[in-house]
Amino acid sequence: MPHDPHNSLTSAAIAILAERDPYEKARASRQAAAAWREGTLRLPVTGDPAPPDRPGRPERPELRLPRDMPKRRKGYSPETRIALMHALAHIELNAIDLAWDIVCRFPAEEMPREFYDDWIRVGDDEAKHFLMLADRLAAMGAAYGDLPAHDGLWQASEMTAHDLAARLAVVPMVLEARGLDVTPAMIDNLIRAGDQDSAAALQIIHDDEITHVAAGTRWFRHLADKRGWSDPLPSWQELVRTHFRGQLKRPFNVPSRDLADFPQDWYEPLADTDWF
Helix, strand or coil: CCCCHHHEHHHHHHHHHHCCCHHHHHHHHHHHHHHHHCCCCECCCCCCCCCCCCCCCCCCCCEECHHHCCCCCCCCCHHHHHHHHHHHHHHHHHHHHHHHHHHHHCHHHCCCHHHHHHHHHHHHHHHHHHHHHHHHHHHCCCCCCCCCEECCCCHHHHHCCCCHHHHHHHHHHHHHHHHHHHHHHHHHHHHHCCCHHHHHHHHHHHHHHHHHHHHHHHHHHHHHHHCCCCCHHHHHHHHHHHHCCCCECCCCCHHHHHHCCCCHHHHHHHECCCCC
16 A cells, blocks of 8 residues: 555655745744654655755855855954854754755665654754744844855755765764854854854754764764674764865864764864865
């Protein structure tokens, strides 16, 4: 008997990915997470529709190559804080799509239900973060879409669409872990600028991202064990070298990475080295 597509986690994820309006995308993410917790969505199965190659995007912001983005000004003037909140909102919007893409792209891996619990919670968190940052922009007299944004974030999804291990290695364990490194300094600077509300929003994001990195490390180890890799560490390093275009940059936020069960001996050997 065919599976009913109307209560499919896959169909919910694809609808979120296809949604162009950023606020509707965030709301749909939160609604789908609530439906999952209520038990009304079935697990993805082989044969479900494939997710789109690219998610839906609004007409604004204008998307540019990273090298074509204006340089962010130093200091924490109102204009600079708007630019920061806008850049972070763009990251969180992409993170919504990255979370739901991992939910529906790899059904052939036959991951346990707890895998979906984790990544649906991540998608819910990222939507919460986007809406928080949108509220901060509104309080500053701005809105998401007012400034250009770079289109490099989705490349991590495109480069790892063929392999769940590569996706876990790069998205949560490199990109989200980098967020743990840079966010505390942003929080300190916002507090010094007197913007306690933005600082509080970034603290919530930082603390949630510890759990996201932890999910990445946990499921990478699970998959390594499932594939019979005797030591997941060199496999992770090789996947990062192959699929991540950039460098792992110091300084690392070792205490937060430790809370995510992400040991220093995994990432330190890759720091400040260019393997391209």
